[in-house]
Amino acid sequence: AMFQVRSAVFLSVTDTADCGGRNLLKSLTQAALQREELVHVFGFEVSEFEFTAGLKNEDKWRLVFHDAYSDPLNWDESSSFTPLQFTTQDVLARIGQAPNEDSKSVTLVLDSLSWVLLHNPVTLVCQTLQQLFSGLKVKRVVALLHTDLHEQGVVGSVCHLAGTVVMVAPAPKRPSAETDVEPLALATIVQRKESGKVIKKEEYFTVLEDFNLKVLGEPAQLSRRPEGKEEETAQVGILRALRGWPQGQRLTNMFLLFFLSPPPRKSSLLQPQANQGHIFYEPDAADDVDDEDPDDDLDI
Template sequence: MLLDIIQTSEGGGFIIIKDTVDCCGRQLLKGFINAALKREEAVHVLGFEVCEDEFRAGLDSRYTKGLCFHDGYTDPLGWTGCLPFTMHQFTALEINAHLNQSEPVKTVTLVIDSLSWMLQHYSPVVVCQRLQELRRGGALRSILVLLHSDLHQQGIVGSLCHLATAVILVSPGMSGQYTVAKTTRRTKSGKVTHEEECFNISEDLVVSIEAQSSSCNTVAESEDYEADPAANLTFNLRLSEVEREAKENLSLPFVFSQEKKSALLRPRPGAGRILYEPDANDDFDQEDPDDDLDV
């Protein structure tokens, strides 16, 4: 599933790469960008966490002419007033204005590195609203963002992931050779699919799937065991074979056996009967059941 998302350009796609302090997702982000540049798409990067030279490192130089880096790293708050992009310009109107300054192309991908920087200066509601405005604007084909999930409350992360068409959580593999990607993908029809894969990223930022997560996490599964909640109790919660057999053979007082049912239903001589003799007040008119009522 990971390669399918990387190699295809789905219209209206919103992809979130979630990482933590244990595993950085920027290399995978650059792998997405490298694949988009090779498809001759225009990629606009709103960079706030690393400088342009560091961000371009490793990308295929034959295709980087399609990459436009909007520098929000040097002066993100716009104190000097001479840089082309600041965090205050994180609006659909400003971003589309920057996109229109470049040469017109059929496909444009917007990359935000990272969305965690925006969440430090804007409320989650504002960030979600502006992402939705960008998706509805029509100038972008897809949006790709990096999100440091361990810096925010889970409710905020969940709200952002609810907007995404694909969420990729990266984590280190047990062997240290691979990185695990837990991918959740939502189609236009509403179908949600999940998959875990182990992948590697080469020096030229090409992503390759090495194995399914069940193969690369064998060590973790063997070491993980379920704790026994009844291990250290002062009384026994389990039954021996003799106790279990006695329990199964026990007749409960509220459960009637077939013999007891037959004995209760069998007519016996001298058993009591109810005899009813109607009197004059019991005259019942079938045509007027309410005849005895004073109405």
């Protein structure tokens, strides 16, 4: 699923202060460059040097960086782009002025969309985005969004517009022996198909030093092996203890039958059934409790 998101028309990478998504954004940018796509990056939060650091040199010539970071509000009149210029006409004009521009459609990368939303109404931003990826010039829009900087309604509007949303969150610490690479984050991928069907999936991933993306599998897949080992160790201990009982063989067979059952069957066996009977007994002051025969005065 993580590799399929690259074909989305509008892909939103959402992050928080606890887990940044810029490395994933750079990985998606490099993937577009390796597909020989022209990539235009509108950088509002980091410099061109910082954004392009680590990307493969042989692909950088297809990347055009529009500097909206060094002078974000154009106070020095030196900025090539500002958040207030985030309109369809201005963005397309900047793309058309690129020296390596040709008839090919481009991939538009926004780092980040949060800076644009802090200076423009969300309705205007969403309208501009829709016009951009619905036109013939822009093939794909990839935007980074810091969800903890905006109200829930703003985030919801942008995510509703996006065909694919990748929400990154911190990955829980796990023993390094489970995988050869420690996961960077947990990605929750929500894809909206043209038919209206919504698909949701979770995957652990990491971004390597060369900004290639490595998917480490789903949470259930990574947690199944250690949990199975712990459960297996507990089962072996119980089986050894049952062998010393007089009815050890029968109890062992019942024990194995239970643990070899599928999880739904186990759950049903552990839950009390509605048609089962229960005996409730609460002694009163008149009861004569006999420790040797505590049931001698039960009236059943």
